[in-house]
Amino acid sequence: MSLQQFMNEAISPWMKQEGPDSDIVLSSRIRLARNFSQHPFPIIASEETLNKVLEFFQQEFQKKSFRDYKDFELVQMKDLQPIEKRVLVEKHLISPHLAEKAEKSASLISQNEQVSIMINEEDHIRIQLYFPGFQLDQALEQASQLDDWLEEKVDYAFDEKRGYLTACPTNVGTGMRASVMMHLPALSMTNQINRMTPAINQLGLVVRGIYGEGSEALGNIFQISNQITLGKSEEDIVEDLHSVVKQLIEQERKAREALMTRSSVQLEDRIFRSYGVLTNSRIIESKEAAKCLSDLRLGIDLGFIDHIPRTILNELMVLTQPGFLQQYAKTPLSPDERDVRRASLIRERLQLENEE
Amino acid sequence: MECQKCHQRPATVHLTQVINGQKSEVHVCEKCAKENGYMNYGEENFTLNDLLSGLFHSEGPSPLKGQSAHSYTKKPKLKCPNCGLSYEEFARIGKFGCADCYKTFDERLNPILRRVHSGNTRHDGKIPKREGGNLHLKKEMEEYKTNLRQLIEQEEFEEAAKVRDKIRSLESQLHHREDGDE
Numbered sequence: 001m002s003l004q005q006f007m008n009e010a011i012s013p014w015m016k017q018e019g020p021d022s023d024i025v026l027s028s029r030i031r032l033a034r035n036f037s038q039h040p041f042p043i044i045a046s047e048e049t050l051n052k053v054l055e056f057f058q059q060e061f062q063k064k065s066f067r068d069y070k071d072f073e074l075v076q077m078k079d080l081q082p083i084e085k086r087v088l089v090e091k092h093l094i095s096p097h098l099a100e101k102a103e104k105s106a107s108l109i110s111q112n113e114q115v116s117i118m119i120n121e122e123d124h125i126r127i128q129l130y131f132p133g134f135q136l137d138q139a140l141e142q143a144s145q146l147d148d149w150l151e152e153k154v155d156y157a158f159d160e161k162r163g164y165l166t167a168c169p170t171n172v173g174t175g176m177r178a179s180v181m182m183h184l185p186a187l188s189m190t191n192q193i194n195r196m197t198p199a200i201n202q203l204g205l206v207v208r209g210i211y212g213e214g215s216e217a218l219g220n221i222f223q224i225s226n227q228i229t230l231g232k233s234e235e236d237i238v239e240d241l242h243s244v245v246k247q248l249i250e251q252e253r254k255a256r257e258a259l260m261t262r263s264s265v266q267l268e269d270r271i272f273r274s275y276g277v278l279t280n281s282r283i284i285e286s287k288e289a290a291k292c293l294s295d296l297r298l299g300i301d302l303g304f305i306d307h308i309p310r311t312i313l314n315e316l317m318v319l320t321q322p323g324f325l326q327q328y329a330k331t332p333l334s335p336d337e338r339d340v341r342r343a344s345l346i347r348e349r350l351q352l353e354n355e356e
Numbered sequence: 357m358e359c360q361k362c363h364q365r366p367a368t369v370h371l372t373q374v375i376n377g378q379k380s381e382v383h384v385c386e387k388c389a390k391e392n393g394y395m396n397y398g399e400e401n402f403t404l405n406d407l408l409s410g411l412f413h414s415e416g417p418s419p420l421k422g423q424s425a426h427s428y429t430k431k432p433k434l435k436c437p438n439c440g441l442s443y444e445e446f447a448r449i450g451k452f453g454c455a456d457c458y459k460t461f462d463e464r465l466n467p468i469l470r471r472v473h474s475g476n477t478r479h480d481g482k483i484p485k486r487e488g489g490n491l492h493l494k495k496e497m498e499e500y501k502t503n504l505r506q507l508i509e510q511e512e513f514e515e516a517a518k519v520r521d522k523i524r525s526l527e528s529q530l531h532h533r534e535d536g537d538e
Contacts, residue, residue, distance in 0.1 A: 231476020
């Protein structure tokens, strides 16, 4: 299979679009946790119960469509190879938790891969909806409508006082986790993000690196999401998140401008060095790849590089993860082999842009 | 094909290993693949649950002064009648077993929820259409009433009249349902 073909299949259609403020915000996501009122939660439910839940979704929602979200496909974990699961995790269509649990869980995925409904994860139902760029309000509205659509068939576990009941007390109430993925290279370079984090935490929001471990944010990609799900309405939570993200966008733009006026040549040098590494290296670790891709993306945003689309960062961050590399190679790979494959995939991908 | 390691489960992981130029094939089940390090999903070492269950245990006031240790008899063991999860298990795993657990452990939940949700213990968001029943109508009516006040303040009486009619129709629906319930 050619790289072009592989990418077409690998990258979710919604990821190829640019949304509002997409120079900084890569995507917006709403996740809703829901449960059946009559069944014990997956953590202690019997196999029989889990099967019932699965069969219910198979019967009621397989191949159904809701508005733009067409032909929901129930992907059962028991039918997947480990690498296939890993690929779904890397596409954020299932959680690592769902991939590990195997057997009795599934994900109901819309054709455009904007919606995935995980079945028998920690909760019976986890609705996930992605939008490109900064579109939290739209994401909430659509997620809520999807939620209503499911509720026509599902008796939700709901309590007047506690709201939507979830397996974990950290999700009870709205059951909602709203999050925004942001590329913040200038705020990271100048170390400002670390100073802003405590203030953001005080508002009940969390900042964390989305790729990479611990506090390190691979590729300068950060996820901002709400921590609290109880005592605030969905709209208020989203509004709080919205206003913080807006400020972060402004700060990032200011920091970029400052870098451009104060150290334009240094910045240009850094960007083109990274571009050089990406187009020439034969072995590249994910950490270095992420750093260089972040620089390249900044270079595109600042106009130093104009023949490559912005979506290259999201695209290659996804494609160069271990699962995808192995799927593309059609064989399991050792970490060293992956570094070689990663380098060649990136070179090939960038070559495609030069040809066009 | 059965798993080469445990000889029990079917082999679902197929690997080709090359060690010192020697090629060998491995066919194992997912469990054995994990245990032997063929697969690595990035295990979480310290989860939120560990933190949470710590919180649950510290919960509950210490015996009051003046009370002898003997008079502080253990509370009867709380156990969810629906799913059978005991409070101790809940505290250990940090997860509820079913919707009824929330009722069973209700009196012990507020301190936990307050810690996790910045002092909040009550839901103030969406109400499901069917399960929510009358709650939904009540909430909708509250929203219309706020809207009505705003419209009157802004002297948009035509709009206000429409909203008033909506409130009336909701009121009649609500009464109708409540009568039906009784």
